[in-house]
Amino acid sequence: MNSFRKYRYSAVPALTAIMIFLLVWEGAVRWWNIEKWILPAPSLIVQTFRDSLHLLPAHIWITATEAVLGFLLGIAAALIIAFILDFSPLLRKSFYPILLFSQTIPIIAIAPLLIIWFGYGILPKVLVVALVTFFPVVVSVTEGLQSSDRDMIRLVHSMGGTSWQVFKKVRFPSSLPYLFTGLRIAATYSVLSAVISEWVGASKGLGIYLIKAQSSFATDQVFVVIMLISLLSCLMFLVVILIGRIVMPWKHKTKK
Amino acid sequence: MELEIRNIHHSFSGDPVMKDMNLFLKKREFVSLIGPSGCGKSTLFNFIAGLEIPDSGTIYHVGKDITGKRGHSSYMMQKDLLFPWRTVLENVLLGPSITKQHTDKIKEEALSLFPLFGLDGYEDYYPTVLSGGMKQRAALLRTFLHNKELMLLDEPFGALDALTREKMHDWLLQVWSQMQRTVLFITHSIDEAIFLSDRIYVLSPRPATVLLELEVTLPRPRKKDMAVSPEYLKLKEELMMALYQD
Numbered sequence: 250m251n252s253f254r255k256y257r258y259s260a261v262p263a264l265t266a267i268m269i270f271l272l273v274w275e276g277a278v279r280w281w282n283i284e285k286w287i288l289p290a291p292s293l294i295v296q297t298f299r300d301s302l303h304l305l306p307a308h309i310w311i312t313a314t315e316a317v318l319g320f321l322l323g324i325a326a327a328l329i330i331a332f333i334l335d336f337s338p339l340l341r342k343s344f345y346p347i348l349l350f351s352q353t354i355p356i357i358a359i360a361p362l363l364i365i366w367f368g369y370g371i372l373p374k375v376l377v378v379a380l381v382t383f384f385p386v387v388v389s390v391t392e393g394l395q396s397s398d399r400d401m402i403r404l405v406h407s408m409g410g411t412s413w414q415v416f417k418k419v420r421f422p423s424s425l426p427y428l429f430t431g432l433r434i435a436a437t438y439s440v441l442s443a444v445i446s447e448w449v450g451a452s453k454g455l456g457i458y459l460i461k462a463q464s465s466f467a468t469d470q471v472f473v474v475i476m477l478i479s480l481l482s483c484l485m486f487l488v489v490i491l492i493g494r495i496v497m498p499w500k501h502k503t504k505k
Numbered sequence: 506m507e508l509e510i511r512n513i514h515h516s517f518s519g520d521p522v523m524k525d526m527n528l529f530l531k532k533r534e535f536v537s538l539i540g541p542s543g544c545g546k547s548t549l550f551n552f553i554a555g556l557e558i559p560d561s562g563t564i565y566h567v568g569k570d571i572t573g574k575r576g577h578s579s580y581m582m583q584k585d586l587l588f589p590w591r592t593v594l595e596n597v598l599l600g601p602s603i604t605k606q607h608t609d610k611i612k613e614e615a616l617s618l619f620p621l622f623g624l625d626g627y628e629d630y631y632p633t634v635l636s637g638g639m640k641q642r643a644a645l646l647r648t649f650l651h652n653k654e655l656m657l658l659d660e661p662f663g664a665l666d667a668l669t670r671e672k673m674h675d676w677l678l679q680v681w682s683q684m685q686r687t688v689l690f691i692t693h694s695i696d697e698a699i700f701l702s703d704r705i706y707v708l709s710p711r712p713a714t715v716l717l718e719l720e721v722t723l724p725r726p727r728k729k730d731m732a733v734s735p736e737y738l739k740l741k742e743e744l745m746m747a748l749y750q751d
């Protein structure tokens with residue numbers, strides 16, 4: 250209850266700033282008579298959004314599906330790899346540096362390759378999203394598992410605990426904040442990488458919609474799509490934060 | 506004999522911390538270790554708990570060699586080490602959850618001890634809200650509920666005020682006599698050592714070795730007013746002489 254009030258008040262300055270920004274934008278476009286293919290006014294963007302409401306859901310659905318499936322696949326792969334690397338110091342020493350290095354490969358550049366291998370369907374896009382989200386998660390979980398308190402581990406050992414119990418009771422819970430830092434980063438990448446992977450070849454999705462709008466100079470449509478992409482990313486981000494609060498109640502609550 | 510430590514020598518990267526350490530604990534005895542900071546007391550506890558292995562020497566638990574073996578004692582480390590993701594109740598039940606003896610009975614026992622430890626009302630809170638002294642008491646309760654006969658307590662009352670400390674002394678002695686526990690206790694307080702112990706070992710500065718073994722002849726149950734008896738003062742003098750020699 251209290252925190253709701255806090256959020257509401259902290260939102261007031263931000264909302265005011267956005268309102269002022271939009272008003273200035275609207276005023277500038279009208280004052281200088283800026284052509285709508287260069288910069289459409291906010292009111293026109295809202296109008297275009299309303300007019301294309303019947304077209305948009307199908308595209309949103311495809312892109313959201315790619316982003317969510319890819320995100321889940323990326324997380325699953327990242328967790329499995331991170332746990333394996335954690336249990337074997339030898340594997341960690343040999344593969345972790347490669348993993349870090351491979352982050353420099355622009356995954357988007359791999360998209361054409363994936364299209365060649367897997368065709369124009371949803372699969373190559375899901376794989377692109379999975380690859381993009383995989384890295385921040387695998388890196389943060391590996392760091393998290395390595396960074397748990399040494400003395401807490403010793404305490405569980407002194408009680409006769411096994412390595413598995415140490416993992417379950419100390420190392421995994423203390424890696425959760427790291428995991429969610431990785432997930433927040435990955436969530437913001439997921440929608441964006443779905444959109445960009447569609448540019449390489451697709452028939453539906455916000456990425457394709459964006460390209461079509463751009464090639465016909467429908468700048469107002471471009472703005473609509475940008476807005477939708479931001480909203481989707483925001484939504485993913487919020488869901489991750491919400492799950493984080495459920496999984497780690499001790500981070501924001503004093504009592505169970 | 507509950508615990509026997511024979512001829513332990515140890516160095517950390519060539520730097521000796523323990524030299525010919527010998528000590529023993531009889532069943533149900535309360536023994537204190539007192540010695541200068543950094544002399545190797547916690548290191549000795551790590552050996553007994555099996556967390557580290559000494560360069561040479563042997564540790565026997567009820568006649569069995571347990572050098573480097575874990576799970577034979579309840580160890581309260583110098584830090585409270587409460588897990589932030591567990592509530593206070595879940596924290597104190599860590600031991601039973603590891604030894605797979607987590608039953609409703611032990612949970613009830615834990616809950617019934619909360620008032621005595623000044624923790625009642627905090628069962629479902631996360632440890633971040635506890636004060637330093639409360640954290641220490643929660644750690645002590647966790648050690649106690651791990652339920653091993655041999656308890657290793659590394660300065661368990663270091664962060665407590667004098668009043669709470671005295672309450673905990675009474676409680677500890679009561680538990681110790683009722684529950685058939687054997688206690689090895691590290692402290693920096695001579696008075697605490699005399700009040701609680703059957704015997705006291707005074708350790709030398711690093712490398713640690715036993716300087717003095719002293720039988721505390723005061724009768725039990727111990728009373729706070731014994732602190733002015735001539736017998737008490739004589740013990741205290743002897744301990745101070747050993748601790749502050751040279």
Ligand SMILES: Nc1ncnc2c1ncn2[C@@H]1O[C@H](COP(=O)(O)OP(=O)(O)OP(=O)(O)O)[C@@H](O)[C@H]1O
Pocket residue numbers: 517518522541542543544545546547548549583711
């Ligand atoms: N793992 C380690 N590696 C190297 N040196 C260590 C290690 N553990 C402890 N030491 C050193 O050994 C000495 C004894 O440490 P220990 O923690 O046993 O002291 P202590 O008697 O418990 O001191 P205090 O009363 O301050 O707690 C210290 O000088 C410490 O720096």
Ligand SMILES: [Mg+2]
Pocket residue numbers: 546547548583659
């Ligand atoms: Mg110590």
